[in-house]
Amino acid sequence: MPIRTIIEPFRIKSVEPIRWTTREQRVELLRAAHYNLFLLPADDVLIDLLTDSGTGAMSTYQWGAIMEGDESYAGSKSFVRFRDSVQDIFGYRHVIPAHQGRAAERILFNVMCKKGDVVPNNTHFDTTRANVEFVGAEAVDLPIAETKDPSKYHPFKGNIDVNALEQLISRVGRERVPLVMLTITNNSGGGQPVSMENAKAVSAMCKKHGIPLYFDACRFAENSYFIKLRERGYDNKTPKEIAQEMFALGDGCTMSAKKDGMANIGGFLCTNNDVLAAQEKNLLILTEGYPTYGGLAGRDLEAIAVGLQEALQEDYLRYRIVSTSYLGEHISKHGVPIVQPPGGHAVYLDARAFLPHVPLDQFPGVALANELYIEGGIRSVEIGRLMFADAARWDLVRLAIPRRVYTQSHIDYVIEVILEVWAKRDRVKGMKLTSEAPFLRHFTAHLEPLEVATAV
Numbered sequence: 318m319p320i321r322t323i324i325e326p327f328r329i330k331s332v333e334p335i336r337w338t339t340r341e342q343r344v345e346l347l348r349a350a351h352y353n354l355f356l357l358p359a360d361d362v363l364i365d366l367l368t369d370s371g372t373g374a375m376s377t378y379q380w381g382a383i384m385e386g387d388e389s390y391a392g393s394k395s396f397v398r399f400r401d402s403v404q405d406i407f408g409y410r411h412v413i414p415a416h417q418g419r420a421a422e423r424i425l426f427n428v429m430c431k432k433g434d435v436v437p438n439n440t441h442f443d444t445t446r447a448n449v450e451f452v453g454a455e456a457v458d459l460p461i462a463e464t465k466d467p468s469k470y471h472p473f474k475g476n477i478d479v480n481a482l483e484q485l486i487s488r489v490g491r492e493r494v495p496l497v498m499l500t501i502t503n504n505s506g507g508g509q510p511v512s513m514e515n516a517k518a519v520s521a522m523c524k525k526h527g528i529p530l531y532f533d534a535c536r537f538a539e540n541s542y543f544i545k546l547r548e549r550g551y552d553n554k555t556p557k558e559i560a561q562e563m564f565a566l567g568d569g570c571t572m573s574a575k576k577d578g579m580a581n582i583g584g585f586l587c588t589n590n591d592v593l594a595a596q597e598k599n600l601l602i603l604t605e606g607y608p609t610y611g612g613l614a615g616r617d618l619e620a621i622a623v624g625l626q627e628a629l630q631e632d633y634l635r636y637r638i639v640s641t642s643y644l645g646e647h648i649s650k651h652g653v654p655i656v657q658p659p660g661g662h663a664v665y666l667d668a669r670a671f672l673p674h675v676p677l678d679q680f681p682g683v684a685l686a687n688e689l690y691i692e693g694g695i696r697s698v699e700i701g702r703l704m705f706a707d708a709a710r711w712d713l714v715r716l717a718i719p720r721r722v723y724t725q726s727h728i729d730y731v732i733e734v735i736l737e738v739w740a741k742r743d744r745v746k747g748m749k750l751t752s753e754a755p756f757l758r759h760f761t762a763h764l765e766p767l768e769v770a771t772a773v
Contacts, residue, residue, distance in 0.1 A: 323639040326632040327721060330377070335363055343691050351763035352687055352748060354696050363694030364723065364731055366716040369662045370535075371417075371575035371582055373720030376627060379579065379620045386616030391607050395615035395622075402622035406557060406629070407534070407564045407572075409587035411594035413601055414611030414618065418535060418573025419444040421586035423451075424605075425531070425571055428596045429495045430454040437485055438498040438533075439477035440464075440505040443704055445498070445533060445571075447756050454495075457485060458710070464506050467656040467667045467711060472547040473512035474658075475503030475540075477519055491526045500533040501540035501563070505700055507713065508536075508660020510543035513551065513563060520566035529568040529590070535576040537563070538628040539661030542638060557629045569593075576662070579624030579720060583617050637661065640728065641718055647732045653739050656713065663717040666735070668701060671714075672745055677702060679747025682712040683764060685738070688745050689714070693734030703750070704759040 338346070338361060350356035354367060365372065387393035400412045415421040422445055430436065432453030441449065441456045449456040459481045463471040477499060486494055499519055503509045523530040541556040541563070551559055564570065569588035574580045588594050598608045605612040627633065638661055645659030654670035668675075668682040675681040682699035689695045698704075701712030716731065738745075752763035 323636055325640075325721075325724060326630075326636050327376070336360055337363065338694055340691060343694060347687060347690060351751070352683070352765055353759075353762055354686055354690060354698065355760050357690075357696065361694075362690075362696040364727055365696050366663075366718060366731070367696045367698050369576060369717040369719050370573060371580070372722065373579055373581070374722050375579065375581070375620060375624070376721075378627070379623045382619035382623045383616040386614060386619050388615045390610070392609055393615050393618075395618040396609040399618035399622045402625050403585060403587065406537075406560055406625060407570060407587055408561060409564070409569055410589045411587060411591070411597075413586040413588075413594070413597055413608060414613055415584045415586060415601065415605050416612030417575060417582060418533075418571055418584040419448065420605055420612065421571040421573075421584045422448040424597050424600050425569075425586055426452050426454065427600060428593060429529075431495075433493060434495050435485065435489050435493050436496060436498060437477070437482055437494065439475055439500055439503050439511065440710075441498070442500065442504045442533070443757055443759070445500070446705070446708070451756065456708075458505075458708070459485065460503070460506050460710075464509075464710070467507065467665070467670070467713075468654060470657050471509075472658075473510055473515060473543075474656075475501070475506055475509035475511045476515040477511070479515070479518045479522060482519065482522055486522075486526055486528070491528065494526070494528050496529045496531050496568075497523050498531050498533055499567075500535075502536045502543070502661050504535070504662075505705075507656030507665045508539075508663045508715075509656070509658075510540045510547070510661065512548050513544050513559070514548065516563050516566050530566065532564065532567050532570040534564070534570040534572045536662055537572075538577040538634060539637065541629070542631075542634040543661060546638075555629070556631060556634060560629065574621040574624065577625070577628040578621045579628050580617065580620045583613050583621045585611070585621075637720070640725070643725070644716065644718070644728050644732060648735050648739075651736055651739065653735060656711075663715045665700070666697075666714040666716070668699070668712040668714050671739070672742060674743065675745065675747040677712065679749065679767060680712075680764065681747065682714050683748045684745050684766070686714050687748070687766075688738050689734060692738050693730070695731060695734055699759065703762060703764075706758075 434454040574583040654667040656665040682701035
């Protein structure tokens with residue numbers, strides 16, 4: 318009989334202590350942070366599931382590579398190793414480093430978009446949408462119909478609606494669509510994967526209309542593993558081979574290497590277009606740095622070069638996907654509403670179904686995230702009306718699991734806290750917004766709880 322227990326495919330070599338707080342302390346800490354979990358000091362968080370971006374643990378091979386970092390301003394050996402690793406997987410001609418994904422997005426959209434343009438995506442994430450809108454373009458989400466019901470199972474719920482994409486291009490005109498983006502996995506849509514079949518259909522549509530296709534590739538390795546597990550004809554292919562096949566369908570990508578680059582900082586922009594690459598490098602020099610370091614130290618480039626390859630290792634991906642599913646399956650069997658199926662990097666609580674007595678204009682996602690912190694010191698993030706305002710399709714609470722950081726006992730604790738909140742969910746109050754910024758308001762917004770919860 319084969320062993321069915323999935324263990325962490327690593328040994329722990331160094332540990333970092335975490336600090337316990339009392340419920341009374343957390344109530345005061347949350348009040349001092351204006352009920353915005355982004356504003357909490359990290360030391361006051363027990364289990365930090367705010368994001369998986371840059372919060373992972375690096376391997377011994379990455380730490381070893383860091384010691385070889387070449388900090389030359391121009392033409393460093395570290396850039397060559399970084400570029401070669403990126404091109405080995407992604408295959409694009411030009412590799413432009415940046416300090417993180419949003420910097421790559423800003424350069425891409427500043428070069429390719431203008432006021433009045435329209436950028437379709439399966440679902441834009443917060444920084445992607447903000448960078449599109451900052452240049453005066455319109456970010457349009459075109460998820461498939463199955464995403465409307467978070468509880469509905471679909472193996473590739475991250476797919477873009479290809480018919481809706483064609484209708485959009487026909488309606489606004491090809492000249493107003495400078496590029497199409499495909500986010501893998503679809504973070505704002507519940508961390509759901511995109512199928513190879515869908516990517517091929519989008520690629521064919523883009524070629525038909527002469528529109529470049531770019532990938533938001535933050536979690537490309539997880540997406541590749543989902544394809545291996547769920548799509549016919551890919552079970553015998555490696556995640557790396559699947560990733561290479563998918564990226565060959567596009568013209569470029571943006572990447573936050575803080576996700577499936579397994580690094581604590583960094584990102585890049587890729588393109589096959591020589592003219593665009595020259596413009597993008599010029600803008601990079603103005604705001605990020607020289608094209609062979611792009612706002613990063615040589616040691617960061619080395620860590621990313623190794624991390625991109627480690628993210629594609631099957632034993633790691635098996636552990637990653639199974640451990641995330643473990644959390645989702647254990648709370649959903651007790652009735653907790655989540656986005657089904659569980660995503661690759663996170664479990665998403667459906668705050669609207671969790672707190673049906675909290676009106677949408679009272680930010681049910683924020684209310685639920687705050688309650689998880691008060692109950693057990695868990696920090697999560699709202700993906701809903703605070704983050705996306707009127708563009709929000711759902712009100713979700715994302716529990717993003719950092720890579721190679723927490724063990725199963727940590728996740729068991731998270732399950733216990735969620736179930737405690739679920740048991741007394743009727744007592745949770747809505748929130749009101751008291752201060753906001755014009756862009757990406759969720760990072761700095763101030764809120765406060767309403768005095769009395771709305772009756773069920």
